[in-house]
Amino acid sequence: MKIRMIFAGVGGQGVLTEANILAKAFLSAGEKALTSEVHGMAQRGGSVVCTVCAGDVHSPLIADGGADAIVSMEPTEALRYIKKLKEGGTVITDVNPVIPPNVSLGQNEYPDLESVFKEISNRGKLIKIDALEIAKRAGNAITKNIVMLGALSGMEILPIDREKILQVVRENVPAKYVEMNERAFNMGYEAVRD
Amino acid sequence: MDVLSEKEKALLLGNEAVVRGAIEAGIDVATTYPGTPSSEIADTFSKIARHYTARGQDPGFYFQYSTNEKVALEFAAAAAVSGLRALTCMKHVGLNVASDAFMTYMYVGCKGGHIIVTADDPSCHSSQNEQDNRYYAKFGNAPMLEPSTPQETKDMVMEAFEISEELSLPVLFRMTTRTSHIRGPVNLGEIKLKKKKGRFEKNPLMVTVPEVARKLHPVLLEKMEKAELISEKSRFNFVEDFGGNTGIITSGAPYNYVREVVDELKIKCRVLKLGMTNPLPRKMCIDFLKKSERVIVVEELEPFLEEQLKAIAQEEGLDVKIYGKGYGNFRRIYEYDMDIVESTLRKFFGFEEKKKVSDTSLHAPPRPPVMCPGCPHRATYYAIKQVAPEGTIYPTDIGCYTLGKAPPLEMADFLLCMGSNVGTACGFSYATDQKVISFMGDSTFFHAGLPGIVNAVHHNHDCVITVLDNRTTAMTGHQPHPGTQYDGMGNEAIMLKVEDVVKGLGVQHIEVVNPNNLKKTMEAFERALNYKGTSVVVSKAPCALILPKSVTEGSFEIDQEKCTKCNVCIEKFGCPAFYRDGDKIKIDETLCNACGVCTQVCESNAIRRRKK
Numbered sequence: 001m002k003i004r005m006i007f008a009g010v011g012g013q014g015v016l017t018e019a020n021i022l023a024k025a026f027l028s029a030g031e032k033a034l035t036s037e038v039h040g041m042a043q044r045g046g047s048v049v050c051t052v053c054a055g056d057v058h059s060p061l062i063a064d065g066g067a068d069a070i071v072s073m074e075p076t077e078a079l080r081y082i083k084k085l086k087e088g089g090t091v092i093t094d095v096n097p098v099i100p101p102n103v104s105l106g107q108n109e110y111p112d113l114e115s116v117f118k119e120i121s122n123r124g125k126l127i128k129i130d131a132l133e134i135a136k137r138a139g140n141a142i143t144k145n146i147v148m149l150g151a152l153s154g155m156e157i158l159p160i161d162r163e164k165i166l167q168v169v170r171e172n173v174p175a176k177y178v179e180m181n182e183r184a185f186n187m188g189y190e191a192v193r194d
Numbered sequence: 195m196d197v198l199s200e201k202e203k204a205l206l207l208g209n210e211a212v213v214r215g216a217i218e219a220g221i222d223v224a225t226t227y228p229g230t231p232s233s234e235i236a237d238t239f240s241k242i243a244r245h246y247t248a249r250g251q252d253p254g255f256y257f258q259y260s261t262n263e264k265v266a267l268e269f270a271a272a273a274a275v276s277g278l279r280a281l282t283c284m285k286h287v288g289l290n291v292a293s294d295a296f297m298t299y300m301y302v303g304c305k306g307g308h309i310i311v312t313a314d315d316p317s318c319h320s321s322q323n324e325q326d327n328r329y330y331a332k333f334g335n336a337p338m339l340e341p342s343t344p345q346e347t348k349d350m351v352m353e354a355f356e357i358s359e360e361l362s363l364p365v366l367f368r369m370t371t372r373t374s375h376i377r378g379p380v381n382l383g384e385i386k387l388k389k390k391k392g393r394f395e396k397n398p399l400m401v402t403v404p405e406v407a408r409k410l411h412p413v414l415l416e417k418m419e420k421a422e423l424i425s426e427k428s429r430f431n432f433v434e435d436f437g438g439n440t441g442i443i444t445s446g447a448p449y450n451y452v453r454e455v456v457d458e459l460k461i462k463c464r465v466l467k468l469g470m471t472n473p474l475p476r477k478m479c480i481d482f483l484k485k486s487e488r489v490i491v492v493e494e495l496e497p498f499l500e501e502q503l504k505a506i507a508q509e510e511g512l513d514v515k516i517y518g519k520g521y522g523n524f525r526r527i528y529e530y531d532m533d534i535v536e537s538t539l540r541k542f543f544g545f546e547e548k549k550k551v552s553d554t555s556l557h558a559p560p561r562p563p564v565m566c567p568g569c570p571h572r573a574t575y576y577a578i579k580q581v582a583p584e585g586t587i588y589p590t591d592i593g594c595y596t597l598g599k600a601p602p603l604e605m606a607d608f609l610l611c612m613g614s615n616v617g618t619a620c621g622f623s624y625a626t627d628q629k630v631i632s633f634m635g636d637s638t639f640f641h642a643g644l645p646g647i648v649n650a651v652h653h654n655h656d657c658v659i660t661v662l663d664n665r666t667t668a669m670t671g672h673q674p675h676p677g678t679q680y681d682g683m684g685n686e687a688i689m690l691k692v693e694d695v696v697k698g699l700g701v702q703h704i705e706v707v708n709p710n711n712l713k714k715t716m717e718a719f720e721r722a723l724n725y726k727g728t729s730v731v732v733s734k735a736p737c738a739l740i741l742p743k744s745v746t747e748g749s750f751e752i753d754q755e756k757c758t759k760c761n762v763c764i765e766k767f768g769c770p771a772f773y774r775d776g777d778k779i780k781i782d783e784t785l786c787n788a789c790g791v792c793t794q795v796c797e798s799n800a801i802r803r804r805k806k
Binding site for chain 1: 203204205207230231233234319320372375376377378379450451453454457531532533536548549550551553554555556557558559560561562563564565566594597600601602764765768770772773774784
């Protein structure tokens with residue numbers, strides 16, 4: 001078994017936490033898991049990307065056209081890494097744009113969302129979810145990363161079952177927020193099952 | 195804390211694996227100055243120490259965020275010559291700072307094992323250069339280990355202590371961004387932490403006067419001969435045989451990509467994986483080269499292995515052809531990745547080119563890191579821009595404030611290294627008739643700012659030196675420094691005030707301001723600019739990310755009726771919480787940290803606190 005995934009988003013959205021929880025879930029399911037992260041400068045509102053490669057793999061980095069799935073917390077961040085997607089791979093993205101300051105300053109353009117989704121759909125299966133809205137309903141916008149993880153587990157591309165991932169979620173969030181994160185995970189799961 | 199896990203196996207970051215190896219090997223002293231990509235090594239030591247300290251237990255080791263890498267290395271060297279096990283970690287450019295101590299320390303050697311971790315940053319993810327620190331191992335004659343995976347990282351750290359003690363020589367441990375910041379499974383052993391004291395046995399050969407140094411240099415070379423024997427037998431240097439007589443020689447992070455590609459394409463080859471890369475296992479290399487018709491060296495940055503292998507082949511009269519830099523996509527710049535390694539190995543082994551993934555017609559807007567909403571540096575910069583004359587030069591330094599380089603502030607003009615703001619400010623002041631205002635953070639001030647200020651004062655150079663005192667080492671993850679209340683062990687420490695220090699250094703004109711008060715800050719810089727000579731402005735306000743929730747809670751909003759769309763908030767101030775929505779300007783309430791500085795920027799009084 002080999003599975004390779006890209007987790008993308010904007011600094012502060014919890015991309016690394018999301019990817020680490022999944023990697024730990026692989027480990028607890030008895031599979032090898034590797035991740036590669038970007039730290040430091042990227043924390044300050046910059047683009048953040050993290051890989052998760054699991055199974056019979058050696059490299060934590062993914063070649064162009066090598067990712068089974070891209071999970072993105074922001075639509076253009078999914079677009080940024082779309083070259084990594086395997087033909088026919090899956091892209092799950094939140095629909096809420098985060099506008100970089102250079103766009104507000106008029107130096108760059110934020111592309112029209114429908115065109116972004118069209119571009120992604122040309123390359124693979126696109127799942128759009130309003131994870132922000134779901135996270136707020138679950139109790140707090142901060143749980144958006146866990147909503148996305150729940151959505152990924154609902155897609156039947158992971159060789160580990162939902163309960164295993166949920167267990168790692170429970171172990172990796174502060175005790176008083178376990179229930180809220182569980183809710184966020186399950187709501188993300190349901191959102192893609194409909 | 196995963197690094198203290200009592201399970202058989204844990205998923206650890208490469209940097210955490212360094213720490214796990216050290217605590218399983220019974221480390222006594224760890225020191226550092228933080229720097230990406232090494233920071234989590236030190237932060238993990240600190241976290242462990244604070245974990246035990248908070249429970250009233252002795253952590254069993256001492257950890258220190260030192261003022262700079264040189265001090266960190268000197269401190270740990272003294273511990274190691276006294277028989278304790280020590281580890282000093284830093285980013286690659288940190289070793290430049292520590293190099294004065296490093297070069298002669300190799301002559302003196304150690305008693306307890308001492309590991310010097312250098313975390314290199316190919317591709318300059320968060321650095322001012324991408325120097326290849328493997329050359330420090332050759333330069334200083336240090337045995338060197340380079341891991342590929344977190345598991346190997348832990349194993350190598352444990353063995354590095356043994357090697358260091360066997361040779362009485364510190365060991366250079368080279369990580370890169372892609373070994374420091376990858377996570378992988380690590381098998382765990384027993385943690386052996388126990389507080390010990392060493393004993394310093396006096397020896398005239400530890401006082402490196404010229405006469406002693408001349409004696410020590412040949413001793414060092416003898417130690418390196420012994421080190422080569424260790425390298426020959428090291429389990430970290432090994433050959434994997436996948437058939438055929440074509441060779442790949444690799445080490446560090448690129449090994450992971452090589453193995454992935456060899457597996458995927460089922461390449462017939464033999465792989466020499468080098469974990470101990472200084473000194474090279476010469477006999478092993480000769481044997482490998484003899485059995486190969488052609489060899490390709492897969493290494494990032496400089497041709498460190500390649501040139502040595504070519505020299506060996508020449509000396510041994512081997513007619514094996516060795517390929518490396520310049521072949522396929524292998525270059526001396528930036529880190530390697532799967533595409534670079536795969537495409538080059540495809541060419542080398544005669545596979546057809548991989549189908550290129552086509553570019554997209556649409557592109558994501560660039561999203562570089564920016565100064566956070568509520569960042570006090572933005573307020574300082576904005577205030578200065580209002581009072582500084584056209585053409586003012588802004589030498590800067592290493593820290594979050596370099597992000598002020600981006601529009602709309604554009605308040606960074608020149609940068610070399612830690613502390614360079616002051617020296618270059620004085621040089622610009624002499625060399626031009628332009629005004630000079632330089633910037634450094636509080637941690638940088640203590641790290642390398644002091645000698646430059648002394649020089650400025652002594653020669654009465656006319657410049658304004660700004661210390662952006664945000665009460666922490668922000669960029670690398672909020673580590674303490676000599677100006678903060680606690681140390682890396684979680685113990686209360688003596689807090690040095692920047693303004694007191696510069697007074698002691700003889701600075702005659704000192705201003706201390708809270709940048710969140712723009713008017714007062716502008717006045718302070720006006721006075722400093724008018725002062726003929728060296729002035730220091732301490733712009734003091736805590737980093738927005740360390741402020742308590744009670745302060746950053748809530749947000750500001752724009753009264754659309756009052757807003758004249760003058761755009762000053764976006765085009766001059768540039769806080770990322772502001773955005774345009776159609777023809778309206780709005781504040782993103784999830785981003786706003788409620789500093790309120792924008793209310794002083796807005797000329798039409800249109801910004802107000804959002805009601806709950």
